[in-house]
Amino acid sequence: MKKLIVYLKEYKLESILGPLFKLLEASFDLIVPLVMAAIIDKGIAAGDKSMIFKMGGVLVALALVGMLCAFTAQYFSAKAAVGFSSKVRHALFAHIQELSYADQDHTGTATFITRLTSDINQIQNGLNLALRLLLRSPFIVFGAMVMAFTVNARAALIFVVTIPLLSVVVFGVMLVSIPLFRKVQSALDDVLGITRENLTGSRVIRAFNKEAAEAEDFDTKNETLWNLQLYVGRISAIMSPVTYVIINAATLVLLWSGAIKVDRGILTQGQVIALVNYMSQILIELVKLANLIIQINKALACANRVQAVLDIEPSQTFGTLGENTTVLPAGAFSLTPDTVVAFQHACLTYPGAGAEALTDINLRVMKGQTIGIIGGTGSGKTSVINMIPRFYDATDGEVRVEEQPVQYYSKEALRAKIGLVPQKAQLFQGTIRENLLWGNPDASEEALQKALEISQAKEFVDQKEGGLDAVVEQNGRNLSGGQRQRLTIARALVRQPEILILDDSASALDFATDAKLRQALEHLDPKPTTFIVSQRTSSIMHADQILVLDDGAQVGLGTHEELLEKCEVYKEIYYSQFPKREEVSA
Numbered sequence: 001m002k003k004l005i006v007y008l009k010e011y012k013l014e015s016i017l018g019p020l021f022k023l024l025e026a027s028f029d030l031i032v033p034l035v036m037a038a039i040i041d042k043g044i045a046a047g048d049k050s051m052i053f054k055m056g057g058v059l060v061a062l063a064l065v066g067m068l069c070a071f072t073a074q075y076f077s078a079k080a081a082v083g084f085s086s087k088v089r090h091a092l093f094a095h096i097q098e099l100s101y102a103d104q105d106h107t108g109t110a111t112f113i114t115r116l117t118s119d120i121n122q123i124q125n126g127l128n129l130a131l132r133l134l135l136r137s138p139f140i141v142f143g144a145m146v147m148a149f150t151v152n153a154r155a156a157l158i159f160v161v162t163i164p165l166l167s168v169v170v171f172g173v174m175l176v177s178i179p180l181f182r183k184v185q186s187a188l189d190d191v192l193g194i195t196r197e198n199l200t201g202s203r204v205i206r207a208f209n210k211e212a213a214e215a216e217d218f219d220t221k222n223e224t225l226w227n228l229q230l231y232v233g234r235i236s237a238i239m240s241p242v243t244y245v246i247i248n249a250a251t252l253v254l255l256w257s258g259a260i261k262v263d264r265g266i267l268t269q270g271q272v273i274a275l276v277n278y279m280s281q282i283l284i285e286l287v288k289l290a291n292l293i294i295q296i297n298k299a300l301a302c303a304n305r306v307q308a309v310l311d312i313e314p315s316q317t318f319g320t321l322g323e324n325t326t327v328l329p330a331g332a333f334s335l336t337p338d339t340v341v342a343f344q345h346a347c348l349t350y351p352g353a354g355a356e357a358l359t360d361i362n363l364r365v366m367k368g369q370t371i372g373i374i375g376g377t378g379s380g381k382t383s384v385i386n387m388i389p390r391f392y393d394a395t396d397g398e399v400r401v402e403e404q405p406v407q408y409y410s411k412e413a414l415r416a417k418i419g420l421v422p423q424k425a426q427l428f429q430g431t432i433r434e435n436l437l438w439g440n441p442d443a444s445e446e447a448l449q450k451a452l453e454i455s456q457a458k459e460f461v462d463q464k465e466g467g468l469d470a471v472v473e474q475n476g477r478n479l480s481g482g483q484r485q486r487l488t489i490a491r492a493l494v495r496q497p498e499i500l501i502l503d504d505s506a507s508a509l510d511f512a513t514d515a516k517l518r519q520a521l522e523h524l525d526p527k528p529t530t531f532i533v534s535q536r537t538s539s540i541m542h543a544d545q546i547l548v549l550d551d552g553a554q555v556g557l558g559t560h561e562e563l564l565e566k567c568e569v570y571k572e573i574y575y576s577q578f579p580k581r582e583e584v585s586a
Contacts, residue, residue: 003310004123004303007087011080018077018131025069026136028062030143033277035059037151037270045269077131085124089116092306100316101391102351107312110193115309118188119302126299129292137289144278144285151271151278155258162250163282166243170290173239178297180232185301187225194218239290247283251276316393319408340499340529341365341388345397348383357383358552360397365545370522370530372540374573375549381533382423384547385501388531389418401499419497419528421505425484427476432461433468435487439494451493454520456513457486481508489517493524500528506539514539537574546570 008015035058043052096104096112104112145163148156198205198214205214258272342365348358358380365371373381386392387399390406399406406414419439427435436448443451448468452458460483464470476484485508492500500521506514518539521530534540541560548556548563548570556567563570 003307004088007091008080008084008127010087011083014076014080014083015131018073018080019135021069021073021076022132022136023139025066025073026139026143028066028069029140029281030147032059032062033147033274033281034151035062036277037268037274040270040273041268042270073132077128080131081124081128084127085120088123088306089120092116092120092310095310095312098314099312100314100393101386102393103312103315106351107309108193110189110196112309113196114189114192115306118192119305122302123299123306126296126302129295130299133288133292134296137285137292140285141282141289144281148275148278151274152261152267155254155261155267155271155275158250158254158257159279159282162246162279163286165246166283166286169242169246170239170286171293173235174290174293177232177235177294180228180235181294181298182301184225184228184232185298187221187228190221191218191225194221236294239287243283243287247279251279254279316390317407318390318411318414320410321404321408322410322413338367339364339400340367340369340402341531342400343384343387343397344400346387346394346399347396348380348387348392349395350392356395356552358549359554361547361554363545363547363554363557365529365531367529368527369544370532370542372543372546373531373533373549374535374537374540374546374570376551376569376573377535378551379549380552381549382503383552384549385420385503385531385533388499388501389415389420417498418501419492419495419499420501421485421488421492421503423503423505423533425476425481425488425505425508427472427479427484427487429474430472431466431469432464432472432487435472436468436491436494439491440496443494447494447496448490451490454493454517454524455486455490456509456517456520457483457490460486482510482513485509486513486517497528500530501533502531503533504535506534506536511538518542537570537577541574 035055039052039055042048043055092115096116099107141163145156145159148159194214194217198218205211254275255272258267258275261267262269262272341363343361343363346358346361347356349356361384363371373384375381383392387394388401388406390411393407401409401414401417428438433448436451437443439451440447449458452461461467461470472479472487476487479487485505489502489505492502506517509517514536515538518532521527532540532543537560540546544559545557546560546563547554548567550569555569556563558566564574
């Protein structure tokens with residue numbers, strides 16, 4: 001929490017004025033019992049109506065001024081709390097964007113969502129309450145005791161006994177419940193995590209008829225959370241009856257002793273009423289303080305969880321080399337000037353994995369070439385192309401772009417060269433135009449239309465009402481799988497990249513559309529260096545080079561004809577898709 005306080009610096013004034021106005025309100029509250037005592041002793045007892053109206057006016061004035069102070073305190077406290085949480089949320093989101101894929105995989109998406117939403121909301125509520133009540137409640141408790149002694153020192157001795165007893169009960173319950181509230185928050189994380197998994201994976205769950213199993217798993221975690229909350233609630237519920245028993249017992253003693261003192265002329269009736277009012281104020285504020293401290297501890301626990309994410313150091317560091325830098329570092333292996341991408345004994349092991357996902361990948365790609373990457377499911381095809389834009393770093397060996405190790409580039413310079421179409425077509429809520437402009441915010445209308453034409457998306461876009469301004473729902477729910485894929489390809493083409501990566505991005509396209517797309521890419525000017533990851537041999541058989549992977553290992557590299565002669569894995573994939581050609585060749 002200490003590290004997060006830096007985000008409160010801009011709200012120093014509000015953080016001071018909020019508690020200050022709350023203390024002013026508390027001061028007026030402490031005066032009210034004295035005014036009531038004056039009304040009873042000097043107004044009602046003496047039959048002085050003018051005194052009653054005069055003191056009644058004072059009560060109204062105190063109420064109005066107190067209300068004004070309360071509103072002002074609430075305004076400043078809320079402004080500071082909301083501003084602080086907004087800045088923390090922005091800083092946390094920006095930090096998550098700086099983390100590598102490996103860092104994000106290790107922490108988990110559900111954790112990030114919980115930290116950005118529930119945890120920061122808890123921090124905001126805790127800070128708001130702290131600014132308003134953290135000083136007010138102790139001030140009222142001790143102020144009421146001091147004011148009671150000004151009324152009558154001997155009668156006020158009951159406060160000296162009551163306050164410690166109340167404190168033991170209130171803070172005892174609080175100390176027991178705080179650790180349990182932390183367990184509740186962890187159990188809530190589990191429920192949120194499984195809820196998110198079920199919502200995002202609902203189609204898979206239904207496809208495998210796992211609704212009952214997932215519902216049972218959710219019920220188990222939900223019941224754990226329910227039991228924890230019920231247990232904490234029972235402990236917290238002890239506080240109210242016990243404190244009210246103590247306070248009512250103290251009030252009875254106060255009234256009994258007060259009546260005797262009134263009868264003897266030591267106290268007035270108004271003074272007894274004032275003492276009872278002070279006793280009630282102490283009870284209310286101690287209960288408030290206990291609840292406040294529980295809320296603050298919740299906020300602190302959440303703040304530590306947010307801070308834990310902010311403390312994650314990005315595992316990747318980027319250099320400062322820009323596009324025009326051509327100086328080779330010491331010890332560089334020689335590359336021809338036309339080499340655009342090179343893998344030199346590149347290996348990749350994912351964090352926490354027991355074995356390498358990729359082993360000893362060697363590949364040199366010349367400018368303008370088309371490279372096909374093929375292999376069985378889980379063979380590491382996506383892992384290869386993920387190392388080019390540095391989504392993941394090679395754990396051994398080296399990956400280079402235009403003679404430079406990818407680690408030497410700045411993030412902006414490296415990724416400005418690359419247009420990537422991921423396996424899962426991802427579109428954002430908005431319009432088709434807005435989605436395409438993600439590739440290049442300054443793209444002209446002509447560039448957008450050209451990208452649509454090359455990606456074979458122009459036909460269906462022109463048929464939509466509004467054309468480029470047609471609405472796209474979140475994740476492109478109102479589009480088919482093929483339409484989504486073609487729009488993501490168009491978005492990458494709008495960027496006019498030097499390196500174009502198509503990661504199984506035509507899987508939802510029919511063979512005719514796929515062929516038209518590949519033909520259009522071949523006639524691009526200037527022609528980018530293209531990587532095509534595919535399960536279809538028809539999509540990559542015309543590539544300049546084809547990289548064949550099997551269980552993370554490179555088992556073949558060459559043209560379609562060369563691989564049919566020398567690579568058993570490629571032959572098996574090819575003839576599984578074109579059995580008739582196998583018969584002809586036989």
